Structure formats: structure tokens, C-alpha cells
Amino acid sequence: MxxxxxxxxxxxxxxxxxxxxxxxxxxxxxxxxxxxxxxxxxxxxxxxxxxxxxxxxxxxxxxxxxxxxxxxxxxxxxxxxxxxxxxxxxxxxxxxxxxxxxxxxxxxxxxxxxxxxxAGLRRPQKRRRDVIGGYAFDAAQCSVSFGDRTVMLTPKEFRLALLLFTNLSRPVSRAHILEAVWMRRRDVPSRTVDTHASRVRTKLQLCPEHGYCLTPLYGFGYQLDAVPPDAIVPGPDAPTM
Structure with missing residues (x-):
């Protein structure tokens, strides 16, 4: 919910x-x-x-x-x-x-x-669907839809992506990520978290030209921010008016 x-x-x-x-x-x-x-x-x-x-x-x-x-x-x-x-x-x-x-x-x-x-709002956990910032998260399929495409994520990638989007513009600590994504395990190597973050960034196209920026925070964790359209710098191949 x-x-x-x-x-x-x-x-x-x-x-x-x-x-x-x-x-x-x-x-x-x-x-x-x-x-x-x-x-x-x-x-x-x-x-x-x-x-x-x-x-x-x-x-x-x-x-x-x-x-x-x-x-x-x-x-x-x-x-x-x-x-x-x-x-x-x-x-x-x-x-x-x-x-x-x-x-x-x-x-x-x-x-x-x-x-x-x-309140009559009971919903099966396996069928949860949330739409945040133009991204539709389908927990039943571990898929995310945005624009005209749908991508499949692993369960941990899905939980990490949903965690970042529900904390948009707020820093998310590694401790919070470990608790929410790896269910409180503290022995997960730091590079494993970084690898999952990199995969989420690539699969969901979290880059400024698509309206988002996923930033590693040295010694802390990650932060996902929305990039305003007027702040996007066009690439060298972008058409000019």
C-alpha cells in the first residue's frame, strides 16, 4: 500500500x-x-x-x-x-x-x-503495483515499466530500485539498503551493493538524459534524484533548433 x-x-x-x-x-x-x-x-x-x-x-x-x-x-x-x-x-x-x-x-x-x-483496501502482497515518478513497479513479476518498455529485475534489484524511488531526493545509507534488500545481513561485501546499484542504474536508465541521476555517496550509500528538464544538457548529437 x-x-x-x-x-x-x-x-x-x-x-x-x-x-x-x-x-x-x-x-x-x-x-x-x-x-x-x-x-x-x-x-x-x-x-x-x-x-x-x-x-x-x-x-x-x-x-x-x-x-x-x-x-x-x-x-x-x-x-x-x-x-x-x-x-x-x-x-x-x-x-x-x-x-x-x-x-x-x-x-x-x-x-x-x-x-x-x-477500509476494504486489502491487497495480496504478491500483486502489489506502485507507480512512482513515471516508473511502475510490479512486485508479482519483479518488473518495472517506464516509457514504452518493461524490464525484468532480480528480487534484490527490484527491492533496491523501489527503495531508491520511495526515498527520492533523500540519501539512503548502506545500512538501510542492507536491512531492506538483504534482510538485515551485515556480511554482504560493499562491492555487491555497488554491483546491484550499477545494474539498477543501467536497466532503468537512471541517467540525466532520462530525467534521473543515481549518485554514490562516498562512505554512506546512494541517492536518487530527479533531474529537471531544463537542467538536462543535450549531447553532441542532439538536434538543434
């Missing part, structure tokens, strides 16, 4: 993102409600996870604004050291559930899945 996360705390957002990815969901992080509400006008989300203080507004104000754009959007509110009065306030504002922050992985995934089931 495609989940929006409003979380001002970047470190906690990374934890939630990692847990949701491991649970078979994609997560798009927003540091405040304003960019989420702007994005929701153009994209669809199956569920909203929001901090009780959404960076610029309280959750009680975010919920009705979100549902004015995406009617019936399921919402879970994250509350640090929740008090009864806070829980009552967000539930009365329309939240479907609450979670204590920092989250506990198994509990969060169980509550997310339960809420999605109640």
Missing part, C-alpha cells in the same frame, strides 16, 4: 519508513502537513500516518483537510507519551487509530494492516 507519513523528526521518519518497507508498503515522507496536502491533490495515498504535531499544524486540523482532498482516507496518529486527553482529541477529530511514539514495529504493522482491512 502507498502510505503518506507526516513526521517532523527525520530520524523517526527513517525508522517508520524502513519498517513499512519491510512490511510490503511504500512510504512517502513529509516533514510537515503543507507539502503533504499539496502533494495529495495530485497523488493518491491509501493511508496517512501523522505525528500529533504535524510540523505546522496539529493532527486535529490536518485530518479534515486531508479528507477534503482524499475522502475517507484512513488516518493513524503518532503521539509521544500519549495522554488520554490527546487520544480522545484526535479520535474525536476523525483519526481511526493512535500509536505511541517511538513506534514498535510489529504493533505498527499489525495496526496498519488491520486498518487497511477495515
Amino acid at each position: 502507498r502510505i503518506a507519513l507526516i513526521e517532523p523528526d527525520a530520524r523517526h521518519a527513517e525508522l517508520v519508513n524502513r519498517l513499512l518497507f519491510a512490511g510490503g508498503h511504500t512510504c512517502q515522507h513529509f516533514s510537515a502537513s503543507a507539502p503533504f496536502l499539496e502533494n495529495a491533490a495530485d497523488e493518491f495515498f491509501d493511508l496517512l500516518l501523522t505525528e500529533n504535531w504535524a510540523g505546522d499544524l496539529p493532527a486535529e486540523d490536518v485530518i479534515p483537510r486531508a479528507r477534503a482532498i482524499l475522502p475517507n482516507l484512513p488516518v493513524i496518529v503518532l503521539i509521544p507519551e500519549p495522554r488520554e486527553s490527546q487520544i480522545v482529541a484526535v479520535l474525536q477529530a476523525g483519526a481511526d487509530d493512535c500509536l505511541s511514539k517511538p513506534v514498535r514495529g510489529p504493533e505498527m504493522l499489525a495496526r496498519v494492516d488491520a486498518l487497511l482491512r477495515r
Whole structure:
């Protein structure tokens, strides 16, 4: 499922993102409600996870604004050291559930899945399909479609590509890659990660002339960025007007 996360705390957002990815969901992080509400006008989300203080507004104000754009959007509110009065306030504002922050992985995934089931959004894991930035990810086939072509990836290449796209314009550490792609194995040689990144770059044509740039971050990991059309420098054989 495609989940929006409003979380001002970047470190906690990374934890939630990692847990949701491991649970078979994609997560798009927003540091405040304003960019989420702007994005929701153009994209669809199956569920909203929001901090009780959404960076610029309280959750009680975010919920009705979100549902004015995406009617019936399921919402879970994250509350640090929740008090009864806070829980009552967000539930009365329309939240479907609450979670204590920092989250506990198994509990969060169980509550997310339960809420999605109640909302009628149950979807078999093997048939998940996500479209991000013009790339359609088909988990059943481990394939990615873009433009007029479809390419097949290995399961690890697929998980790495999906991880990079769901963290577009954000650095992804090698530790995060190992946890999400190699399922927490720490004995994977660094060159193996680099080889998979190179294959993903080649197969998905992640180069500036196709609108993306996959950059290795020395001593840290990788970052995938979208390249604005006006920033693309035409090659020597490109036609001139």
C-alpha cells in the first residue's frame, strides 16, 4: 500500500519508513502537513500516518483537510507519551487509530494492516503495483515499466530500485539498503551493493538524459534524484533548433 507519513523528526521518519518497507508498503515522507496536502491533490495515498504535531499544524486540523482532498482516507496518529486527553482529541477529530511514539514495529504493522482491512483496501502482497515518478513497479513479476518498455529485475534489484524511488531526493545509507534488500545481513561485501546499484542504474536508465541521476555517496550509500528538464544538457548529437 502507498502510505503518506507526516513526521517532523527525520530520524523517526527513517525508522517508520524502513519498517513499512519491510512490511510490503511504500512510504512517502513529509516533514510537515503543507507539502503533504499539496502533494495529495495530485497523488493518491491509501493511508496517512501523522505525528500529533504535524510540523505546522496539529493532527486535529490536518485530518479534515486531508479528507477534503482524499475522502475517507484512513488516518493513524503518532503521539509521544500519549495522554488520554490527546487520544480522545484526535479520535474525536476523525483519526481511526493512535500509536505511541517511538513506534514498535510489529504493533505498527499489525495496526496498519488491520486498518487497511477495515477500509476494504486489502491487497495480496504478491500483486502489489506502485507507480512512482513515471516508473511502475510490479512486485508479482519483479518488473518495472517506464516509457514504452518493461524490464525484468532480480528480487534484490527490484527491492533496491523501489527503495531508491520511495526515498527520492533523500540519501539512503548502506545500512538501510542492507536491512531492506538483504534482510538485515551485515556480511554482504560493499562491492555487491555497488554491483546491484550499477545494474539498477543501467536497466532503468537512471541517467540525466532520462530525467534521473543515481549518485554514490562516498562512505554512506546512494541517492536518487530527479533531474529537471531544463537542467538536462543535450549531447553532441542532439538536434538543434
